[in-house]
Amino acid sequence: MKTIERKNIKKERICINCKRKLRSKYVVHHHLIPAQILREKNLINKLRGNTILLCKPCEFYLHYLYDNKELEDNINTIENILSDGKMKLFAEWIYDKPYVSKKQIKTCILNGLIMNKKEEIMKHILFVCKANLNRSPTFERFFKNKLKNTEVRSAGIYYGYPYQVNQEILKWADKIYVMDLSQSKFIKENYPSQYKKVEVIGISDEYNPDDDGLIDLIKFWWEDKIRNLSVFLNPKE
Numbered sequence: 001m002k003t004i005e006r007k008n009i010k011k012e013r014i015c016i017n018c019k020r021k022l023r024s025k026y027v028v029h030h031h032l033i034p035a036q037i038l039r040e041k042n043l044i045n046k047l048r049g050n051t052i053l054l055c056k057p058c059e060f061y062l063h064y065l066y067d068n069k070e071l072e073d074n075i076n077t078i079e080n081i082l083s084d085g086k087m088k089l090f091a092e093w094i095y096d097k098p099y100v101s102k103k104q105i106k107t108c109i110l111n112g113l114i115m116n117k118k119e120e121i122m123k124h125i126l127f128v129c130k131a132n133l134n135r136s137p138t139f140e141r142f143f144k145n146k147l148k149n150t151e152v153r154s155a156g157i158y159y160g161y162p163y164q165v166n167q168e169i170l171k172w173a174d175k176i177y178v179m180d181l182s183q184s185k186f187i188k189e190n191y192p193s194q195y196k197k198v199e200v201i202g203i204s205d206e207y208n209p210d211d212d213g214l215i216d217l218i219k220f221w222w223e224d225k226i227r228n229l230s231v232f233l234n235p236k237e
């Protein structure tokens with residue numbers, strides 16, 4: 001038992017950015033000059049040196065914020081990383097979280113919980129149901145002003161109701177959430193070029209607008225989206 005404990009202690013590493021103590025497999029050697037740039041410049045012999053320890057989420061976030069050129073030019077020392085406002089905020093955000101996935105990080109960026117690179121946010125979300133009377137407008141109202149830097153709209157597939165889907169609104173959307181398979185089928189058949197953005201939520205047409213039961217389902221769906229993650233820091237590994 002003692003041997004195992006000692007082994008674990010030996011393997012623990014500290015992330016320079018967030019200061020979390022983690023097992024070595026959750027920590028990476030981050031190249032202060034990006035490895036790809038070293039390879040391009042034929043400086044492969046330098047690959048072994050000039051690295052610092054970052055946890056996987058901090059490294060992921062650093063590469064999410066800055067491309068290789070920016071890292072090479074401006075974020076090439078420990079001091080640069082530690083004095084970067086966004087990395088500081090990220091460290092504060094992640095400090096008390098033992099296990100965080102890439103998806104979780106992205107969702108939190110989307111929700112404005114941590115700072116982000118604006119242009120990468122999903123800006124336009126469209127909810128689609130049958131008539132645009134009950135389900136999709138409830139989604140629209142629920143998410144309106146809830147997601148930072150994101151516009152939310154809703155539409156239906158039936159003609160003659162408040163707002164019918166058309167090429168323009170489907171093109172406008174970065175992501176199209178439909179309530180059930182009939183809307184998915186409708187978009188696939190009528191607007192095949194937009195179909196790749198469609199995701200089916202799976203809520204049947206039995207609710208009134210802003211129905212408590214429907215609001216509960218929306219909350220459950222959204223929480224599940226945040227929770228159901230492909231965790232790359234899995235405690236059960």
Ligand SMILES: [Zn+2]
Pocket residue numbers: 015016017018019020054055056057058059
């Ligand atoms: Zn970290």
